[in-house]
Amino acid sequence: MKLLTANRLTDGLVIWYASDAEWPAGWVEDAAQATRLEDAEAEALLAQWQPRETEVVGAYLVPLIDDNTPVQREYVREHVRANGPSIGPTVLDTAKTHNRSEVF
Amino acid sequence: MSQPNSTYEPKLITPAGDILSNDWQVLGDEDPIGADGACVLGFQRALNELPSLNGRYGVRINAGEDVRELTPCLDKIALIEVNFPVYRDGRGYSTARILRQDLGFTGPIRAVGDVLRDQAHYMFRCGFSELLLKDADPEGVIAWIKSLYQYAYQGAADAQKPVWALRHANSQTGAQADA
């Protein structure tokens, strides 16, 4: 199980693949809404999106160990990407924006 | 979505914006040197063979090769190509500047390889007189450069005076008292 993620070119925000709706609709800013992908489909989508440089930058796959948990070796990084910095004045921003507590 | 500019066929262009035809043939190390046409020799081959050749040739210098080794045979060189294996490899800038300012080479110095518009201005400043430029609109690149870059902070191999020279144009130039 994997997630496809990247940064949006125009503003650099973290985004997650959700569906094949036409850009920008198919990508979301809330990791909780990201589509959990089977490995083969994930690889195919990554290959499709990496060249789309005017939309996304630095696309890659996040391996999960279950629906909601990135693998250990990526855990802190993906937790920070999905929830914002763990400290400082913006620490509640992401949760507030998406009206949820932390993901991952 | 636009196609990246660098995917277009390269054209040979000068700082004045003239497109040149490239009549030079780059020879492989085993290719015979024919009597017809201008040919560009590889660096090592040039070092080895130029002393015994008559006439004037082109030489291609790759990044990492020391242009000063060509000093004894500069009089037989009509063109120097400086190859940029990737645009981020900045050694060619030093090569061109050494050629112009230290070795006094007055012939054409041509940038070849991964030559893109965003490096063109610096290449001209370092003494390149021709760029084999990969771009959709090479003439547009030259027009842009001409309109944009009015001043420079430092001297290089081009004619541009550094800003400090403009600032003190009326005072004694070159006077360097102890600071």
Added chain:
Amino acid sequence: MYVYDHYDHALVKQRNAEFSDQVRRRLAGEITEDQFKPLRLMNGVYLQLHAYMLRIAVPYGVLSSRQVRKFAHIARTYDRGFGHFTTRQNLQFNWIKLAEVPTILRELAEVEMHTIQTSGNCIRNTTTDQFAGAAKDEVDDPRPWAELIRQWSTFHPEYSFLPRKFKIAITGAEADRAAVRVHDIGLHLTERGFDVYAGGGLGRTPSVAPLIKTDLPHDKILSYLEACLRVYNRYGRRDNSFKARIKILVAALGAEEYARQVEAEWQTLDQAAIDAPFAEIARIKSFFPEPAYKTDAFDDAAEARARTADAGFARWLRNNTHPHRNDSHISVTVSLKPIGGVPGDASDAQLEVLADVADAYGYSELRVTHEQNIVLPHVHRNDLYALYQRLDAAGMGAANISQITDMITCPGLDYCSLANARSIPLAQDISRRFEDAQLSDKIGELKIKISGCINACGHHHVGHIGILGVDKQGVEFYQILLGGRADEHAALGAITGKGLSAEAVPAAIERVVNLYLDLRTDPSERFIDTLERVGRDAFKEALHEPA
């Protein structure tokens, strides 16, 4: 401070037009990300974990109050209300949109600021002593030379695609407050000329720079730097980005051979075409006069009363001030390390306060230190209490300069895509552990420096205690180093053993501190002095003692 003439303005405008066009082309797909990346880095635009980070150049750390107000405005308008001061005296914003960068650059240009060459494989910001032009022990003011070097290095056509980044630092006193010995080129300005150090650096293979030239005549600095850069540009490694800094080249050639090659190259240069004339040096120097010092006599009785009435002020006076060449003035370091806070950050409100107090008490001038604090270099001693009260009210009154809670901390994995571990939460924990003012005063000077990865932006190699975040299969661990120094006796810290978990680090540091307090001959023997006298082994043991 330096004021732009129309040439300087034109050159910034030129670069803004160039980069705005590059951004437009990137958004339109006319240039690939791979082709764009070095260009945006050369304009200070990083892609971090959450958004683009914009790094604004603060040339040799000098700021005017007007510029600081512009920072506050940018923080409010284009970012999330705060900025972060770095170990190279620059300022970073963390939530910038690429599409808005051209507009931000225009705003910065209005106050003579820019983001030029704050990243990329080019010559970066030349940094210097935060007390330049003010310190009592200063031999000569390095700022005019830093400005001269800034101009020469800006848009240099030959050195914009170096093997790796290139950092220059300069000091004008015997005491080195600019860490020049751990820079690619370090310059020590004396009356006789420049002593030039080359090949220092931190990161994967840290090294203290060897001396390669003594007494270089002042007016030859630019041509000599050209020679240094050209040798590096031609022969620095390009096959492996971890081996591409000049320190690798200097170590491989040996300092003598590198110096010989530089000398040979220097002789081939048309030095007169490179070295700015005396008139230009004099022109730049004219921007750095002494301030029009207030001539009121120092009212020491009033200060004594304030000290007695306000213990917090007394402590701040002791810990946060630095001797000034003018006897009625003093330099003040404003701590951006509040207990439990994010080290080096300032909110837009705090930036406004800094600008206001600089205007009211500081001749409108501020400095950024490489230890992520702010300095008001010139303050009349009669103004200190009023200044302290305003800073304290704004959360910038921590009286902890050079103490254990005054840590250098990189942004770490909370922001930076290069990081292996978070650094800020650890700094906050350590800060809270040692928050007691009496304890902190008792410990005295102790510099902790924390990096979230081997790139060492937190300068952990030169901390008295250095902390390096590492990744053990996704779990954050921290290696502790002991005995580093960034001053004129520069030394690299030694790794002390296995990494510790985040939970274990504060207690480990406490054990080290307690051992120091036991072993020191008297309170005037600083931590680093005791460590050097006694040796690291006893302290290593204390660090790794089982709980």
